[in-house]
Amino acid sequence: LLAGLALAALLIITVTLVSVPASTAISESDVVSSDTAIQSAFVLTFRAERSGGNVTSLVAALNSALQLVEKAQAENSTNPAQASSDLHAAQQLAQNVTTESAGVSAAGSSFKEFVFMRSVVSAAAILFAAVFALVFGGRVFRWFWVRVYRGYVVRPANG
């Protein structure tokens, strides 16, 4: 019976030790990996902006990621578990920026296209109006003039 109890206790201790991961400090390569992820996300943000996209939210997310990396490095010696968690959160933020940048870029391209088309249509409308005024301006003016003054009777000033 004692042997059985001892074996059970040993099993419980073993399972407990295996299931709780030891908190390890972040290494230099972990930080470099996060920096690389943020840098890649930034390049995509840059391209999204060049496409005409609004990158304000992406910039905010990148700054949050950078602050988390700095925080992780600062607290690594005192609270390695928190440092590891912060670094993971930073990488997650960089990943989110990478994912969202494609949508921002596409929206920017569409908006740029819209602005271009609006400009072309505006210019065409101005040109059309100018040509119309040149060709038909006199005729239209006279037509309106007659409409406005059709009820008037013209009498000589001395009559």
Next chain:
Amino acid sequence: MDKETSTLALVLVTILAVFVAVQPLIPSNAEQFSELGILGPTKTLGGYPTNLTAGQVFMLYGYVGNHEGVVSYYKVFVKLGNQNTVVSNSTYANVPILSTHSLVLDNNQSSTFPIGLSVGQTGTNLKLIFELWRLDTTTSQFGYTGLGNYLLINVTSK
């Protein structure tokens, strides 16, 4: 209106129309530059520490402004040099880095951020150097912007 005047008016309107059409497509011709500023503990241009003891923690503030016309990724390197270390706008100081601060700024955006420092090395007229580096997206490498500044400090042992 005679024929010549009408034609001239049409030409002027045509030029105006073309100008309107291409206006949104012309890139901004404004000067492109970045800004770096080092502020004292009260976030003003003054009150900089001059006499410190080794290991003493002190606070400064960094200011970075982006007017490059595009979103930019910056790194501010804080380095420690001696009185012979050259701080120039062409080459960076090849001395140890005390700390690094990274930030991303949208165009026409600026940021002021705290820089907590401590200097372990003792000496007189040590140069606390601040350099602004910016990511070149074509090479994916950070390059020195030519913006650097320094504070002269005396550090004594405890």
